[in-house]
Amino acid sequence: MMDRRQFVQTAAAFGALAALPLALRAQAFDAPKIVNGFPAGGTADATARRVGEHMGGTAYAKGAAVVENKPGAGGRIACEVVKASKADGSTLLLTPYSMMSIYPHIYARLSYDPFKDFLPVSIAAVMTHALAVGPMVPASVKTVKDYLAWAKANPGQANYGSPAAGSTPHFLGALLGLNTGVDLKHVPYRGSLPAVADMIGGTLASTSTPTGDALANHKAGKIRILATSGAQRTPFTPDVATYAEQGFPELTTEEWFGFYAPAGTPANVIANANAAINQALKDKSVIDSLALMGLVAQGSTPAAMDKSQRDEHTRWGPLVKKIGFTAES
Template identity: 45%
Template sequence: MGRADPMRRGLLALVAAASLPGTGRAEPLATLRLLLGAPAGGPGDLMARQLAERLRGEHARAVVVENRSGAGGQLAVAALKDAPVDGSVLLLVPSSVVSIYPFTYARLPYRVETDLQPVALVAHSPLAFGVGPAVPAAVKSFADFLAWAQAHPQQASYGSPASGSIAHLQAAAVAQASGAPLVHVPYRGGAQAVGDLRGGSLPSLSAPLGIFLPHMASGQIRLLAVSGEARSQLAPSVPTWRELGFKLTAREWYGFFAPGRTPREVVARSASALLKSLDSPEAGALLARFGLELTPAGPERLAALIQADAAEWRGLIQRIGFTAES
C-alpha cells in the first residue's frame, strides 16, 4: 500500500484524538439541528447541507439545517445560547462572528468566552484583493496599484461585501499602512461588487477568494494579493500580504460550536462525527468550487485559532478606528 495522502493521515489522527473513553459507540441522536447564521444558497449553507447528509445515520437519525439569518449571524448565535447541551444542536458560523464582532460592536447578545464551545474547524476562505478593467492593464502587482492610486486619488476606491467585514477591515489596514488614498465602497454582498468590478465602475475589490474565481477565466480581473500564512492552493501564483510586506494573516474560516455549558465528552463525540464526515476527496472538491479550502481540526485547534485571531484583530481594529456604529 502506498503512502497515504498527508491531509487524510492528519484527519484520521484528529478523529482518533477526538474520541474519549465512553464516547465510542453512543446511540445516534434522534435529531441533530445545525444552526446557520446565513440565508440558503451561500457557501456556508451548502457546506452545512453536505455535512448534514454525511452525519445522518450513525451520528443522528435525522439532521436538519436551520437558516437563522439576520444581524450578521448574531441571531443564530443567540439561538444557540439556550439550546440543549446534549450535542443535538450545533452552530456553524464564519470567523467574523467570534473574531471581529467583539471588537466592533459595543453590545452583543452573546459572549464568545462563555456562550460558545468550540467543536470543530471545517474550512477557511482566503481573502483576495483584485482589480478590474477600470485599472490600466499595466498594473500587474500591488505595488503598481499603489503607484496608480497615488497618481489618481479621485479614482482610487475599493469595494467589499459589507462594511465591517473581514475583507473591508483587512483592506483598510493595508490602505492605512501604505498611506494610499483608498476610499471604501461597501456593498450588500459580493455579487453586485464583483459585477461592478468586471463592468469597470469599481476599480478594486477586497473579498473572499471564492467570489473572484468564477470570473478569472475572462481575464477581466487580476488578483494582486491573498491573505493567509501561505499562498492559496486555489490561486498559487498570487502573493500573500505578508510577502508584500504587510503583517496580515487572518482569513475567514468556518467552525462549529456547541452551547457554552456542553460537557467535554459531548463536544468530543460531536467533533469526532464532524471530522469523520469531512474525510473524503469529494468534500474538499466541493468546497474548492466556492473558494474554500478544507482545513479540518478539533476543539483545541479551533480554540487556539480564536485566540490568535483576537490578538491580531483587536490591534488592527483599534488602529483603523472602525466600529459597527461608525
C-alpha cells in the first residue's frame, strides 16, 4: 500500500509531467516511415531521403526515417497509402502541393480529401519548374519563343512530357500552348526522370519538369533548359531567363514539397515531427544536397503550410477551368 510520502512523490512526478509541453511527452519512433509518390532518384525522393536521414536523435525519431517510394497514379497512390496508415505519426507523406491543391479540381472522385484526410506538418523544400528541350529540337532554339515557333512549324513533333497528368508542370505546358495558340501535345509520365530520359533519347521533344530533375543533364549539355518558372532566376541556372522575363508572366509559379500526417495524428506528435523536419532543414549537408537537385530547403509551421495549400487551391481553380482538363478528359 502506498504511504503518504510515496503518494506525494508520485503526485509530484505526475504534476511535473503534466507541466511539460506536449511536444516533449510524445514517445519517439525508432524509425518512422516517409512515403512519396515518385520514383527513386527524383526531387521528391531526394527531399524525403535527405530530410529523413537527419530526423534521428530527436523527440520525434530515435533513428533515421525509412523512405518508401509508391510511384503511380500521379502521386495519388502514396496519398492513399498514408491516408490508410495508423494515425500515430509513424508514417508521413512527402508530396508536391499538386496532389493536394490542384487534384481536387480535376478528379471528380478523388480517393482522398486533402483537407480532411491529412494534417500539414511542414513544408520541406521549394522548387521552380523548367521548360527543357532535347536533341530532337534544333540547337538554334534558345528561347521559349524560338521553341514555340519550332513547334508551330513541326506540329507532329511538338510534344512535352511531365511527371504526371494534372501536375503543375503539366499545366504550365498547357497554359503556354493555350495562351499562344500553339498545339503542344502533353505526354504524362510516372515521374520526371523517365520523361527526361526519353527527351535525351530523342523520342520526346521537350519536358515541363521540376528544374532539379533537368539540372544535371542541362549542365552536362545533353539538354537545354529554356526557361524557369520562378519570380527570379534560380541560383542553379543563373544563365536561364524566367518565363516572365521572356514575356510569359502568367507562368510564374513556385511549388513546394511538404510533409503530411494522417488525420487524427495527435498534435504533440505533429509538433515533434515539425521540429525534427525543421532541424534537419538547417543542416548544411541537407541544404547542399537539396541544392544539387535544384531545391531550396525551407521549413514552415503547420499553420503556414495549411494556408499556402489553401491559397494555391484557390489560385489553381480558375486556371484548371481555363485549361479544361479533368481526369476524364
